[in-house]
Amino acid sequence: MKYTEVKAMLDYIKSTYNVPYTYYSFPEKEAPDLPYITFYYPSSSNIPASDGVYQKVEALTIELYTENKDFALEANIESALETYGIVWDKSEDYINSEHMFMITYETEIYIDGEQD
Protein backbone atom coordinates (compact mmCIF):
# COMPACT_ATOMS: atom_id res chain seq x y z
CA MET A 1 0.00 0.00 0.00
CA LYS A 2 1.14 3.57 -0.61
CA TYR A 3 0.60 6.68 1.47
CA THR A 4 -1.38 8.06 -1.45
CA GLU A 5 -3.81 5.16 -1.20
CA VAL A 6 -4.48 5.99 2.44
CA LYS A 7 -5.10 9.57 1.35
CA ALA A 8 -7.36 8.36 -1.46
CA MET A 9 -9.43 6.42 1.05
CA LEU A 10 -9.75 9.44 3.31
CA ASP A 11 -10.68 11.59 0.31
CA TYR A 12 -13.38 9.05 -0.53
CA ILE A 13 -14.74 9.22 3.04
CA LYS A 14 -14.64 13.00 2.95
CA SER A 15 -16.47 13.31 -0.36
CA THR A 16 -18.96 10.51 0.23
CA TYR A 17 -19.84 11.03 3.89
CA ASN A 18 -18.85 14.68 4.34
CA VAL A 19 -16.25 13.96 7.00
CA PRO A 20 -13.21 16.26 6.72
CA TYR A 21 -9.83 14.95 7.77
CA THR A 22 -6.37 16.18 8.57
CA TYR A 23 -3.01 14.75 9.50
CA TYR A 24 -2.64 14.62 13.31
CA SER A 25 -4.56 17.76 14.25
CA PHE A 26 -6.38 20.75 12.92
CA PRO A 27 -4.85 24.09 13.89
CA GLU A 28 -6.21 25.44 17.16
CA LYS A 29 -9.57 27.19 16.76
CA GLU A 30 -9.73 26.10 13.14
CA ALA A 31 -11.26 22.67 13.43
CA PRO A 32 -14.40 22.05 11.38
CA ASP A 33 -17.67 21.05 13.00
CA LEU A 34 -17.97 17.43 14.04
CA PRO A 35 -17.70 14.82 12.71
CA TYR A 36 -14.10 14.90 11.59
CA ILE A 37 -11.15 12.56 11.26
CA THR A 38 -7.51 12.84 12.25
CA PHE A 39 -4.96 10.27 11.16
CA TYR A 40 -1.29 9.74 11.80
CA TYR A 41 1.48 7.17 11.68
CA PRO A 42 2.62 6.92 15.31
CA SER A 43 5.31 4.27 14.91
CA SER A 44 6.79 1.66 12.63
CA SER A 45 7.62 -2.02 13.06
CA ASN A 46 9.71 -2.59 9.96
CA ILE A 47 10.89 -6.01 8.85
CA PRO A 48 14.69 -5.83 8.74
CA ALA A 49 17.03 -7.27 6.15
CA SER A 50 20.77 -7.78 6.45
CA ASP A 51 21.45 -4.54 4.60
CA GLY A 52 18.56 -2.36 5.78
CA VAL A 53 14.80 -2.44 5.85
CA TYR A 54 13.23 -5.32 3.93
CA GLN A 55 9.67 -4.10 4.36
CA LYS A 56 8.37 -0.85 5.79
CA VAL A 57 5.48 -1.47 8.17
CA GLU A 58 3.77 1.63 9.54
CA ALA A 59 1.24 1.77 12.35
CA LEU A 60 -1.69 3.86 11.20
CA THR A 61 -4.15 5.46 13.60
CA ILE A 62 -7.38 6.92 12.30
CA GLU A 63 -9.52 8.76 14.84
CA LEU A 64 -13.15 9.58 14.14
CA TYR A 65 -14.65 12.29 16.34
CA THR A 66 -18.42 12.63 16.53
CA GLU A 67 -20.96 14.63 18.50
CA ASN A 68 -23.03 11.54 19.29
CA LYS A 69 -22.60 7.84 18.82
CA ASP A 70 -22.97 7.34 15.08
CA PHE A 71 -23.34 3.68 14.20
CA ALA A 72 -24.10 4.36 10.54
CA LEU A 73 -21.05 6.55 9.98
CA GLU A 74 -18.79 4.04 11.72
CA ALA A 75 -20.18 1.28 9.53
CA ASN A 76 -19.49 3.37 6.42
CA ILE A 77 -15.94 4.11 7.47
CA GLU A 78 -15.32 0.47 8.30
CA SER A 79 -16.67 -0.49 4.91
CA ALA A 80 -14.23 1.98 3.29
CA LEU A 81 -11.34 0.53 5.30
CA GLU A 82 -12.22 -2.94 4.12
CA THR A 83 -12.63 -1.79 0.51
CA TYR A 84 -9.07 -0.47 0.66
CA GLY A 85 -7.83 -3.72 2.20
CA ILE A 86 -7.13 -2.30 5.64
CA VAL A 87 -7.57 -4.70 8.54
CA TRP A 88 -8.48 -2.71 11.63
CA ASP A 89 -9.25 -2.85 15.33
CA LYS A 90 -11.19 -0.13 17.04
CA SER A 91 -11.82 1.30 20.47
CA GLU A 92 -14.28 3.89 21.67
CA ASP A 93 -13.96 6.70 24.20
CA TYR A 94 -16.20 9.49 25.28
CA ILE A 95 -14.19 12.62 26.01
CA ASN A 96 -16.10 14.39 28.76
CA SER A 97 -14.12 17.61 28.57
CA GLU A 98 -14.81 17.95 24.83
CA HIS A 99 -18.31 16.44 24.80
CA MET A 100 -17.49 14.18 21.88
CA PHE A 101 -16.93 10.56 21.05
CA MET A 102 -13.60 9.32 19.75
CA ILE A 103 -13.51 6.10 17.74
CA THR A 104 -9.93 4.98 17.23
CA TYR A 105 -9.12 2.64 14.36
CA GLU A 106 -5.69 1.08 14.67
CA THR A 107 -3.99 -0.84 11.93
CA GLU A 108 -0.65 -1.58 10.35
CA ILE A 109 0.06 -1.10 6.70
CA TYR A 110 2.83 -2.45 4.53
CA ILE A 111 4.25 0.50 2.63
CA ASP A 112 5.16 -0.12 -0.99
CA GLY A 113 7.38 2.17 -2.99
CA GLU A 114 8.63 5.57 -1.98
CA GLN A 115 6.90 8.36 -0.12
CA ASP A 116 4.06 8.68 -2.60
Next chain:
Amino acid sequence: MLWNMSSITVNSSKFSIAVHDYLDEYSSDVSKAVYVCADEATSNAVDKLKTAGDFNGRKFRRAWTRTLKQMSWGAVEATVHLKKPYYRIGHLLEFEHASRNGGRVRGYHFIEPIANETEEEFEKKLIEMIGVKL
Protein backbone atom coordinates in the same frame (compact mmCIF):
# COMPACT_ATOMS: atom_id res chain seq x y z
CA MET B 1 13.90 -23.23 43.16
CA LEU B 2 10.46 -24.76 43.51
CA TRP B 3 11.39 -28.44 43.43
CA ASN B 4 14.38 -30.76 43.34
CA MET B 5 14.83 -33.74 41.11
CA SER B 6 14.96 -36.77 43.35
CA SER B 7 16.07 -40.16 42.28
CA ILE B 8 13.49 -42.93 42.11
CA THR B 9 13.67 -46.49 40.91
CA VAL B 10 10.77 -47.96 38.98
CA ASN B 11 10.02 -51.23 37.35
CA SER B 12 10.20 -50.91 33.56
CA SER B 13 6.55 -51.90 33.26
CA LYS B 14 5.62 -48.92 35.44
CA PHE B 15 7.99 -46.48 33.78
CA SER B 16 5.36 -44.70 31.73
CA ILE B 17 3.14 -44.28 34.80
CA ALA B 18 6.07 -42.85 36.76
CA VAL B 19 6.88 -40.37 33.98
CA HIS B 20 3.23 -39.43 33.73
CA ASP B 21 2.99 -38.84 37.48
CA TYR B 22 6.17 -36.82 37.49
CA LEU B 23 4.98 -34.61 34.62
CA ASP B 24 1.66 -34.11 36.40
CA GLU B 25 3.46 -32.96 39.52
CA TYR B 26 5.80 -30.76 37.49
CA SER B 27 2.86 -29.19 35.66
CA SER B 28 1.05 -28.50 38.92
CA ASP B 29 4.16 -26.94 40.49
CA VAL B 30 4.75 -24.72 37.45
CA SER B 31 1.13 -23.61 37.51
CA LYS B 32 1.45 -22.65 41.19
CA ALA B 33 4.68 -20.78 40.46
CA VAL B 34 3.03 -18.86 37.61
CA TYR B 35 0.23 -17.82 39.96
CA VAL B 36 2.62 -16.65 42.68
CA CYS B 37 4.74 -14.68 40.20
CA ALA B 38 1.69 -13.12 38.52
CA ASP B 39 0.33 -12.19 41.96
CA GLU B 40 3.55 -10.41 42.95
CA ALA B 41 4.15 -8.74 39.58
CA THR B 42 0.61 -7.38 39.25
CA SER B 43 0.58 -6.21 42.87
CA ASN B 44 3.75 -4.21 42.18
CA ALA B 45 2.24 -2.88 38.93
CA VAL B 46 -0.82 -1.57 40.78
CA ASP B 47 1.41 0.16 43.34
CA LYS B 48 3.44 1.81 40.57
CA LEU B 49 0.37 2.88 38.60
CA LYS B 50 -1.11 4.57 41.66
CA THR B 51 1.74 7.08 41.62
CA ALA B 52 2.60 7.22 37.90
CA GLY B 53 1.94 10.13 35.55
CA ASP B 54 2.28 13.84 36.31
CA PHE B 55 -1.43 14.61 36.50
CA ASN B 56 -3.92 15.13 39.31
CA GLY B 57 -6.58 12.58 40.13
CA ARG B 58 -6.58 10.95 43.54
CA LYS B 59 -9.80 8.98 42.91
CA PHE B 60 -8.54 7.84 39.53
CA ARG B 61 -5.29 6.58 41.04
CA ARG B 62 -7.12 4.65 43.75
CA ALA B 63 -9.16 2.87 41.05
CA TRP B 64 -6.23 0.76 39.87
CA THR B 65 -6.65 -2.89 40.79
CA ARG B 66 -5.89 -6.35 39.47
CA THR B 67 -7.69 -9.63 38.89
CA LEU B 68 -6.13 -13.07 38.87
CA LYS B 69 -7.93 -16.14 37.59
CA GLN B 70 -6.58 -19.67 37.86
CA MET B 71 -7.83 -21.53 34.80
CA SER B 72 -8.75 -25.18 35.00
CA TRP B 73 -6.04 -26.19 32.53
CA GLY B 74 -3.30 -24.57 34.61
CA ALA B 75 -2.99 -21.19 32.96
CA VAL B 76 -3.29 -17.98 34.96
CA GLU B 77 -5.07 -14.92 33.62
CA ALA B 78 -3.75 -11.80 35.33
CA THR B 79 -5.22 -8.40 34.51
CA VAL B 80 -4.30 -4.99 35.87
CA HIS B 81 -7.19 -2.63 35.30
CA LEU B 82 -9.19 0.35 36.47
CA LYS B 83 -12.43 -0.06 38.34
CA LYS B 84 -15.59 1.43 36.88
CA PRO B 85 -16.17 4.24 36.00
CA TYR B 86 -12.50 5.09 35.52
CA TYR B 87 -11.47 2.55 32.88
CA ARG B 88 -12.22 4.91 29.99
CA ILE B 89 -10.21 7.71 31.58
CA GLY B 90 -7.16 5.49 31.67
CA HIS B 91 -7.18 5.12 27.91
CA LEU B 92 -7.61 8.86 27.40
CA LEU B 93 -4.81 9.73 29.81
CA GLU B 94 -2.46 7.22 28.23
CA PHE B 95 -3.11 8.29 24.66
CA GLU B 96 -3.53 11.74 23.30
CA HIS B 97 -6.67 12.97 21.57
CA ALA B 98 -7.89 15.90 19.53
CA SER B 99 -9.46 18.99 21.04
CA ARG B 100 -12.85 19.78 19.62
CA ASN B 101 -11.77 23.15 18.26
CA GLY B 102 -8.38 22.06 17.02
CA GLY B 103 -5.04 21.13 18.52
CA ARG B 104 -4.44 18.05 20.61
CA VAL B 105 -4.43 17.14 24.28
CA ARG B 106 -1.26 15.27 25.13
CA GLY B 107 -1.13 11.70 26.42
CA TYR B 108 0.91 10.83 29.49
CA HIS B 109 2.12 7.40 28.29
CA PHE B 110 2.50 6.22 31.85
CA ILE B 111 0.90 2.77 31.48
CA GLU B 112 3.01 1.20 28.73
CA PRO B 113 6.39 1.44 30.54
CA ILE B 114 4.89 -0.14 33.65
CA ALA B 115 3.27 -2.88 31.56
CA ASN B 116 6.67 -3.66 30.03
CA GLU B 117 8.38 -3.63 33.43
CA THR B 118 5.71 -5.95 34.81
CA GLU B 119 6.18 -8.47 32.02
CA GLU B 120 9.94 -8.48 32.61
CA GLU B 121 9.49 -8.77 36.38
CA PHE B 122 7.09 -11.68 35.97
CA GLU B 123 9.45 -13.54 33.64
CA LYS B 124 12.44 -12.96 35.90
CA LYS B 125 10.60 -14.16 39.01
CA LEU B 126 9.29 -17.24 37.22
CA ILE B 127 12.74 -18.20 35.94
CA GLU B 128 14.10 -17.82 39.48
CA MET B 129 11.31 -19.93 40.90
CA ILE B 130 11.25 -22.82 38.47
CA GLY B 131 14.95 -22.71 37.76
CA VAL B 132 14.80 -22.89 33.98
CA LYS B 133 14.68 -20.29 31.25
CA LEU B 134 11.50 -20.73 29.24
